[in-house]
Amino acid sequence: MKVLVPIKRVIDYNVKVRVKADNTNVDLANVKMAINPFCEIAVEEAVRLKEAGTATEVIAVSIGDKACQEQLRTALALGADRAIQIETDQNLDSLNVAKLLQKVVEEEQPQLVILGKQSIDSDNNQTGQMLAALTGLAQGTFASEVKVDGDKVNVTREVDGGLQTVALNLPAIVTTDLRLNEPRYASLPNIMKAKRKPLDVKAAADFGIDLSPRSTLLKVTPPSERQAGIVVETVDELVEKLKNEAKVIS
Amino acid sequence: MSILVFAEHDNNELKADTLKTVAAAQAIGGDIHLLVAGANCASVAEQAAKVNGVSKVLVADNAAYEHQLAENISLLVTELAADYEHIIATALTTGKNFMPRVAALLDVAQISDIIGVESADTFVRPIYAGNAIATVQSLDSKKVITVRSTGFDAVATDGNAEVVNIDKATDAGTSSHVSDELTVSERPDLGAASVVISGGRGMQNGDNFKLLEGIADKLGAAIGASRAAVDAGFVANDMQVGQTGKIVAPDLYIAVGISGAIQHLAGMKDSKVIVAINKDAEAPIFQVADYGIVGDLFDVLPELEAKL
């Protein structure tokens, strides 16, 4: 079976983003970028399915400008077989991303699509669920375990109360949570090999979808900063402050 | 204008977060209806009828909704959405799971995790792990929204709404529930507790979380954890506080053996008072803490428990 893995280029998770002085957006100039950590977990899961003999082909797809080819090469170095870039300069919202992915699903007919549960830039947590709705497929979101079993897949999900396991008819959509796996590091020979793997580029405009934005970003501001407090020397002093100054315990 | 709010519950109890989500609906303004979708959930409907500001409670009591499978719930909500301009759910795992499906089926965007309402079409939400706050205006005719409960104060529960049973059974037939492995705890919910004490990698193992339990018992606190503590298997996943875990804003948050990575801060930096216990004076957690103790947690915790 084919596995499709949509991935996103985002700010590196170690970087604390700054808001532009004119409050129009965050400042991404010269900031280190990387594959979204949840997408990396998705690639890893797909590659493991291939290594286990369950998957036959792993296809990575990313929507964005030319720069996202870097992240597609990362996915290829981690073990994806081929890549597709859907080129656009627009910063698309999740619904439009899901509509483009729907077209890719129609063309490639994967049995499983594995996505990250959220991207660490917009923090939306939407694309996988939207793709599932548009394709009419079942979804296993926030997955910490994925087990393919004949024409079904069992997905264990991280939910507020603990864990929930659901059985989904294949084809299905899975979104990853942190505990699904620990992604490998790409080896140097695999990074070299990735350079020769196929990477198709298609223009988003050629998909015949109305990609006009559904919302306007009016402004972006920094959060209210907390003032650093004081260091207390003893536990007695801490208890005294919490009782009498902060009044949060009695 | 009418607003449909999805009630969070476990077929027995209405989650307190719903009271905050209704507050967000009130900030938008309009006639507010609360949807209780579940199985054998009559007691939830009773509690829902008492939520202030709600004029009508719609009850969809059917086996298809017992486990709130996204495939089935999204069909129900999409069908009901015809009568509403705003469809709102709490940004907890159930709402996060099915709401984007509703949005896609309605062909509208979703505005996730709002912490503020500027007007009926303009909302405030954190992005980049809360390091930036975006104000977004929706251009869609219907607004599909999830609400971060820490952004709103709960409404009261002395209302008396009309309860209407709706006879629906939208079963997509593509998924089924297999099993749950839920954490059983006598402690308050992380999201509802007024005091939270969290342990990180510095706790060294799951057994040492007992050091937090004694203090939690005395303070009526919930116990949380950093991702590192969950990944290492010290505690269950549902205890993770942070950007990609639970968002909390208690009166008092005590971070023990937690360094203060941006992803962790994203989940707790709106707490009223923050206490950090860490042996590394340079740990970033001290930059957001109101009170810090630089010291070994294995000395500090027993003493703190004794002195509370």
Ligand SMILES: Cc1cc2nc3c(=O)[nH]c(=O)nc-3n(C[C@H](O)[C@H](O)[C@H](O)COP(=O)(O)OP(=O)(O)OC[C@H]3O[C@@H](n4cnc5c(N)ncnc54)[C@H](O)[C@@H]3O)c2cc1C
């Ligand atoms: C995509 C993504 C999502 C993430 N989401 C989250 C999230 O939701 N929540 C989250 O928490 N993290 C999240 N993280 C992880 C985050 O980046 C950090 O790795 C994590 O928060 C670190 O946990 P920690 O502070 O317990 O561990 P560490 O950073 O290792 O810190 C341990 C601390 O304990 C202190 N310590 C050790 N021993 C003692 C002692 N005896 N006494 C006192 N202090 C001691 C040390 O000084 C240190 O400061 C995410 C990361 C990524 C990439």
